Amino acid sequence: MTFAKHVIAELYDVKILTGPKQIEAVLQAAAQEAGATVLGGHFHIFEGGGVTGVLLLSESHISIHTWPEFSYAALDVFMCGATNPRLAAERAAAGLKAGRSEIREITRGPSQTTTPNLPDNSPPERGSV
Numbered sequence: 001m002t003f004a005k006h007v008i009a010e011l012y013d014v015k016i017l018t019g020p021k022q023i024e025a026v027l028q029a030a031a032q033e034a035g036a037t038v039l040g041g042h043f044h045i046f047e048g049g050g051v052t053g054v055l056l057l058s059e060s061h062i063s064i065h066t067w068p069e070f071s072y073a074a075l076d077v078f079m080c081g082a083t084n085p086r087l088a089a090e091r092a093a094a095g096l097k098a099g100r101s102e103i104r105e106i107t108r109g110p111s112q113t114t115t116p117n118l119p120d121n122s123p124p125e126r127g128s129v
Contacts, residue, residue, distance in 0.1 A: 003109025004060060004080035009089040011073040013099025017066040018049040026095035027055050027062050034088035036062075036079055059083050062092070073098070078108070 016022055020043035031038050036057045043053030054063040060078040067073070075092055079085040086105055093101040 004078060004107075005083075005085045006106040006108050007075075007077040007085040007089045008104045008106070009075040009077070009093060010102040011075060011093050011096060011098040012101065013071050014066070014073050015071075015097035015099075017068040017071065017073060017096070018045070018051060020045050020051045020053060023051055023064060023066070023096065024053060024055070027053070027064065027092055030088040030091035030095060031055055031057060031062055033091050034077075034079065034085060035081075035083040036088065062088060064092075071099075 016026065024041050024043050028038055028041070036059045039056045039058055041053060041055040043051060045051050049068045050066050052063075052065045054061055057079065059081045061076075062078075063076045065074045073096060075089055077085040077088045077092075079088070086103065089101075089103050093103075
């Protein structure tokens with residue numbers, strides 16, 4: 001059973017790295033295209049122009065950190081449910097006008113052999129704490 005997918009994208013030769021409102025709009029559009037529900041976002045611009053930001057999703061999050069001096073952005077997309085985080089990363093890379101990207105995908109969650117940890121409501125055994 002797959003609980004979630006975590007996509008990590010390295011974006012190089014990026015053209016849009018300094019406008020927090022523009023970056024947020026790109027990430028919002030990417031989230032929506034991937035089937036996610038945006039709950040809110042917070043973006044901050046640093047002296048020198050770099051931006052860090054996060055979109056909180058019903059399905060988890062998308063975060064970004066940019067380094068304009070290197071034309072580079074680090075993008076993190078974590079989604080569960082019937083979403084497509086790889087599509088979100090690809091759309092974000094295109095929307096930010098990345099010249100090149102490297103995308104890695106990790107499946108997250110317990111294995112199919114893992115038993116859920118359910119609370120045990122039975123009284124403790126005698127002699128146990």
